[in-house]
Amino acid sequence: MAPSALVVGDIYFEDAKWQALSPAVTLKEYRKGTRAEFISLLKSGIFDDVEAIFRSNESTTVTGPFSEEIISILPPTVKWLCHSGAGYDNIDVEACTQRGIQVSNTPNCNEGAVADLTIYLMIGALRRITAPNNALRAGKWRGHIVPGHDPKDKILGILGMGGIGKEVAKRAKAFGMKIIYNNRHPLPASIATSLSAHFVSFEELISTSDVISLHLALTPSTERILGAAEFEKMKTGVTIVNTARGDLIDEEAMIRALEKGKVWSLGLDVFDNEPRVDERFLGSERVVVCPHIGAATVETMAAMERLVIENIKSALFNGKLLTQVHEQISQS
Known part of the structure; x- marks a missing residue:
């Protein structure tokens, strides 16, 4: 049978x-x-x-x-x-x-597809692309432009250096970014050297990065790994990109950090209560959003x-x- x-x-x-x-x-x-x-x-x-x-x-x-x-x-x-x-x-x-x-x-x-979307969201968030995009669609040409930032020479902190994290590092290297990462274990020296990626502590990563990109699996130990205390330790003007899982971040703490100006911009493909998305993300021109489409090719x-x-x-x-x-x- x-x-x-x-x-x-x-x-x-x-x-x-x-x-x-x-x-x-x-x-x-x-x-x-x-x-x-x-x-x-x-x-x-x-x-x-x-x-x-x-x-x-x-x-x-x-x-x-x-x-x-x-x-x-x-x-x-x-x-x-x-x-x-x-x-x-x-x-x-x-x-x-x-x-x-x-x-x-x-x-x-899905490593390449998610890494590609990560870079899209990162560049979009650094350039605050939502504001001019909305202005153009509303027939206002550029609207009120807020100049964005170049990725070159920015410190990219990658949380989780598995397959997707490594693919993000490869792409970010091409933009001239300085790459640091935190992982359960450091990469083999040959791989880290090829990526120009430097292992640092979690504390150093969140306090020194210009851009923080999350590529962690969601587990009890990683849930809300970025909360109010972590946002306080970040550089003023940091950009956060998340294409992993929404529950990795305390959304309320992230929104407060965005509203206070601690966070410059966000690039988000994942959210805490999908498919529901907090209106404050959707209403902010400092946030670039996608509806969890990292692997959707x-x-x-x-x-x-x-x-x-x-x-x-x-x-x-x-x-x-x-x-x-x-x-x-x-x-x-």
Whole structure:
């Protein structure tokens, strides 16, 4: 009997590869609907033979997060949860581990796309591009111009020097920026030298950077890593860029720092209560915003979907994931 796999939410670019799993795999779908409907179907037994699940960050709009509430009622046959996205904070990994469900993500697929958007937001924030853009759209040509800043010779502090952080450093180096970073561990000397990046303490980074860019995973230890105390220690006129997760920053503290002039400008792709965004961000011409689109390119999304399908194939036919999340690897 063929193993069964379930896709939750849409597959945008590689649906043909998903369909090609059949007939070796029995394919089931829950692409549209609500969290309540999904929970009802789980309880009904319709998915009781499912062994692997394909989900994505985008599928959260369909089912909400894969919290303990959902994990606890997944069929006992489910052994593999294959996630499309580098970040997976909308999955309760601990609950999965307790139920013997192995989780994979798609690391290394989105690094270039997110780094590109980071640079876009950084340059836009340094130039305060929102004000003249709004003026032009309102038929006022330039409006009241506030001259921006060049990136050249500015100190860029990168919090989190994983794959995305390194890609940001490569791009920032081309702009003539001075790059410092803080990470759990310093990079190997050869990599740090190639990036012209210097390891510093967290305290030194927040107090000396002209631009601070966040590239950390959201964990209990990184949640609200930038709060009121940290903003007080920053240079007056600092620019903050966040393409990682909104919960890394205390939004109220950041807004107060912006209103006081401690922060020159912001470049934000992520927010605390997505999809709701604080009106003070939307109403400020010192803020450049995007609606969490860091990985939203055809090439990146297709690559992530292909890796999810490869994880499902490997899990069902070889009994192991290709890119299991690090929390579970470290416990094994």
